[in-house]
Amino acid sequence: MMDNVKIKSLFSDVCLTGNMDSFNLLYKLLCQRLIRFSAAITGSYHQSEEIVSDIFIIFWQKRSRYYEVQEPIVFLYTCTKNLSLNKIKQNKKYIDFDLLDQDVLSITPKIEGQLITSQVGKIIEMAIRELPLRCQLIFRLVKMDGLSYKQVAELLDISVKTVDAQLAIAIKKLSSVLKAAMPSELVRSFLDSE
Amino acid sequence: MHVNENDRIWHLLARKMAKEISDEEDAELNVLLHSHPSVSHVNELLKNPWQDVHKLKGEKDSETLSEEFKQRLLAIEKDEEVSTLIDNETNNGNDKPVKYLWKYAAFAASILLMLFVSLKYWYWPLQQNENLLTEQLVTKKGTRSEILLPDGTKVWLNAGSNLDYPKSFKGKTRAVKLSGEAFFKVAKNEKIPFLVHTETFTIKVLGTTFNVRAYSDEDSAVTSLLEGKVEVRLNNDKNNPITLKPNDKLTVASSVEKPEEPQNDKQQKLAAHLKTFVEKATITPMLDSTIAETAWVRNKLVFKNSSFEKITSTLEKWYGVEIRFKTENKKQINLTGSFENESLDEVLHAFQLTGTSFKFEKDSNGVLWIE
Numbered sequence: 001m002m003d004n005v006k007i008k009s010l011f012s013d014v015c016l017t018g019n020m021d022s023f024n025l026l027y028k029l030l031c032q033r034l035i036r037f038s039a040a041i042t043g044s045y046h047q048s049e050e051i052v053s054d055i056f057i058i059f060w061q062k063r064s065r066y067y068e069v070q071e072p073i074v075f076l077y078t079c080t081k082n083l084s085l086n087k088i089k090q091n092k093k094y095i096d097f098d099l100l101d102q103d104v105l106s107i108t109p110k111i112e113g114q115l116i117t118s119q120v121g122k123i124i125e126m127a128i129r130e131l132p133l134r135c136q137l138i139f140r141l142v143k144m145d146g147l148s149y150k151q152v153a154e155l156l157d158i159s160v161k162t163v164d165a166q167l168a169i170a171i172k173k174l175s176s177v178l179k180a181a182m183p184s185e186l187v188r189s190f191l192d193s194e
Numbered sequence: 195m196h197v198n199e200n201d202r203i204w205h206l207l208a209r210k211m212a213k214e215i216s217d218e219e220d221a222e223l224n225v226l227l228h229s230h231p232s233v234s235h236v237n238e239l240l241k242n243p244w245q246d247v248h249k250l251k252g253e254k255d256s257e258t259l260s261e262e263f264k265q266r267l268l269a270i271e272k273d274e275e276v277s278t279l280i281d282n283e284t285n286n287g288n289d290k291p292v293k294y295l296w297k298y299a300a301f302a303a304s305i306l307l308m309l310f311v312s313l314k315y316w317y318w319p320l321q322q323n324e325n326l327l328t329e330q331l332v333t334k335k336g337t338r339s340e341i342l343l344p345d346g347t348k349v350w351l352n353a354g355s356n357l358d359y360p361k362s363f364k365g366k367t368r369a370v371k372l373s374g375e376a377f378f379k380v381a382k383n384e385k386i387p388f389l390v391h392t393e394t395f396t397i398k399v400l401g402t403t404f405n406v407r408a409y410s411d412e413d414s415a416v417t418s419l420l421e422g423k424v425e426v427r428l429n430n431d432k433n434n435p436i437t438l439k440p441n442d443k444l445t446v447a448s449s450v451e452k453p454e455e456p457q458n459d460k461q462q463k464l465a466a467h468l469k470t471f472v473e474k475a476t477i478t479p480m481l482d483s484t485i486a487e488t489a490w491v492r493n494k495l496v497f498k499n500s501s502f503e504k505i506t507s508t509l510e511k512w513y514g515v516e517i518r519f520k521t522e523n524k525k526q527i528n529l530t531g532s533f534e535n536e537s538l539d540e541v542l543h544a545f546q547l548t549g550t551s552f553k554f555e556k557d558s559n560g561v562l563w564i565e
Contacts, residue, residue, distance in 0.1 A: 018337075024267070028260040035259075036246070045250040053263055057270060064337055106247035109239050116239070124239075125247055142212045143244055149214050167208035168201060175204070175236045 003029075004073065004148070011072035015063050023063075027056050030073075033145045034080045040104040040137065041084040041095060051087060055079045073147065074154045081155065094157060097134040105136045107144055120181055127177040131170055138163055139170045202226070203233060211240040331357045333374070336514025338490070343370070346381035347388060350491045353511040354409065375407040377491045380422075394446050398425045398435075405488045412507055418443040418487040443487065495533040495541070502527045502552075506564070513538045520565035524552050538562075 007029065013022040031052055038048035055076065059066065069075045081095065108125040111118055128136060138156070141147045142163075153160045206223040209215040215223065227234050254262075333339045335354045342348050344362045351357055355374020369389040380388045380399050390397040392408035394415035402422025408415035417426060419438045426436045426444055438444055489496035495512060497505050503525035506517040515538060519525055527550055533541050542554050554564050 020267070024260060024264055027263050028256050031259045031263070032256050036250075039250060045252045049252075049254070049259070053266060056263065057267065060267065061270075062339075064334065064339065065331070103248045104250060107244045108247050110243050110245050142208075143240070144246075149212060164205055164208060167212065168204035171207045171211075171236060171240070172201060172204040174239070175233055178236060178239075179232055 003146075007072055011069070012067060014060070015065075015067035015069075018063060023056075023060055030076060031056075034076060036104060037077060037141075037145070038080050038084040040100045041081065042088050043101045043104070047087060048084065051083045052080060055083060071151065071154070074151050077147075077151075077155050095137075097132070097137065100133045100137060102129060102133065102136070105133070105140050107140055120178070123177055123181045124174060127173055128170065131173060135166045135170055138166045142167060203230065207233070207237055207240060210237065328358050328360055331359070334514065335511050338493075343368075343381075345383065345386075345388075348379040348381075350377040352376065352407075352490050353514070372406055372408060374409050375405070375490070377403075377405045377488055379403045393429070395426050395428045398427070399423070404438075405491075407487075409507070409511075412504075414445050414447045416443065416445045416487070420488065489532070493534065495531075495536075497529055497531050499528050499530050501525060502529060502550075502564070505529055509538060509541065515560065515562055517562045517564065520563050521552075524564055527552070 007026065010022045010026040010029075013019045014026060034052045034055075035045065035048045038051050039045050042048050042051070059076075059079075066075070082093070085093075085095065106125060106129060108121045108128075109116060111121050116124075128139065131139070134156075138152055141152050141155070142149075147155070149160045149163045152158075152163045203223070203226045206215065206219055206226065209219060210223060223237075227237060331339060331341050331349075331351055333351050333353055333355050338350070338352055340348065340350045341357070343359055345368055347368070349357060349370075352375035355372070355376060357374075357376060358371040360369075363386070367387050367389050368383070369391060371391045373393065376390075378388075378390065378399075380402055382400065384400050388399045390399075390406055392406065392415055393410060394408055395417075397404070397406065397417055399422065402424060403420040404422075404424055405418045405420070406416070417424070417438070419440055419442050421440055423440075424438050426438060426446075428434075428436075428446060436444060486496040486498040490512075495508070497508075503519075506519075509515070510517050529545055529548070529550060531541070531544055531548070533544070536544070546552065552564055554562055556562050
């Protein structure tokens with residue numbers, strides 16, 4: 001989960017004092033999520049790794065100018081979005097959700113320590129893949145990247161209400177396939193263990 | 195399973211997952227889950243960690259990514275590119291800069307993009323008119339910065355300086371405004387001259403390398419030309435441009451006390467003219483061939499027979515401290531020295547060791563006193 005407070009304090013530490021350790025830690029905390037996000041747009045992990053690395057280098061070199069940034073996470077995700085769109089020659093401000101790379105977005109619950117089989121995991125994955133790509137991206141940004149409603153809304157230029165509605169759609173879908181897939185006795189044993 | 199409350203439970207589950215749920219909503223969710231036990235399982239799944247389904251081609255773990263990034267950062271921090279550029283300028287070599295042009299062009303594109311992106315999050319002190327959208331690069335005392343302007347001109351900005359420049363250069367000139375010290379490597383464009391406005395003078399160039407020092411708290415403004423040709427017009431004597439050749443250095447005393455009383459035009463001009471002291475000299479390299487005027491670009495502090503007063507003015511900006519004199523006559527001592535990576539204490543100790551007699555002490559407010 002994204003630790004908002006920690007990221008904010010690392011970010012302002014970098015801007016105001018130029019602390020390189022804080023900067024490297026910030027990169028370490030965010031690089032994987034940002035590269036995945038970028039790769040969903042570009043379709044290339046390699047290219048996205050470069051994009052995110054470039055963004056952090058530019059940020060480092062101009063760090064003193066960004067101390068007034070209120071939302072470092074949205075700032076870095078937005079930079080990633082724009083540079084990714086720029087790299088694939090989609091020189092526009094908004095993501096074309098239909099062109100997102102589905103394989104990059106795909107997520108599923110971890111099997112270990114949970115009462116689901118890998119088969120149920122597969123069913124969940126497939127159910128999510130049936131959702132519109134925009135919905136999948138929103139679900140991923142909240143569940144995997146730990147972004148807040150407001151952060152997702154700002155990043156994707158949609159309303160907080162839309163974020164809430166899209167997540168509700170995803171969860172409703174999840175629930176219905178789960179209900180069909182879960183053997184009733186397993187549900188009961190799960191409930192007993194509560 | 196039937197959930198009739200207008201799908202309310204899904205919204206509550208979503209908010210719970212995103213940690214956006216209020217206490218009342220959480221209580222409401224618990225009641226709903228109680229009456230729809232099968233949904234509890236979804237709640238449980240959403241609480242637990244998820245993972246990516248597909249490993250991407252070439253994907254690395256955060257440890258590897260972080261290590262590789264550190265290496266890249268260190269290489270850039272060594273700033274070999276800047277050193278090479280400056281070395282080539284002073285040695286007149288011309289084999290390497292081309293290699294960096296491409297890099298700079300790509301970098302410029304990224305910066306422009308960043309500027310665009312961050313527009314939304316920035317405070318724009320100069321944003322008055324869409325057509326005159328101006329950017330401002332500010333360096334605080336104790337920090338230095340560098341930037342590539344939209345036309346490819348590279349600017350190194352010394353501590354405590356401001357540079358105003360347009361988002362893009364339009365029209366017949368490329369004009370920027372400087373307060374403080376900067377080193378310019380102007381991209382060649384003979385059709386569109388590059389202008390640097392300062393409080394004291396305006397410099398017009400077509401493509402060249404030069405340094406400008408024009409801090410408003412100092413009594414003179416200096417421009418030093420390394421390469422090419424520039425034309426300087428004093429703000430109070432615009433009709434008599436002064437042309438500089440490579441290695442020329444022009445010092446202009448700023449007329450700090452402007453006449454307060456309204457006078458007739460001619461008198462005012464005359465008075466301003468008299469207050470302006472102009473001196474043209476030649477840049478002479480130090481023994482180790484560094485040039486005092488531009489050493490700061492390479493993170494070096496070089497003083498050549500400068501007055502202690504001038505030196506402390508530079509040290510104040512470089513180290514971000516306040517320095518005052520207890521004994522007036524110490525201001526006029528002339529000192530020479532070259533420093534790299536030394537602390538302020540070390541610099542002052544070095545001056546003491548060269549036989550200059552003075553003492554220094556920091557008071558409780560952090561002000562450094564020299565006597």
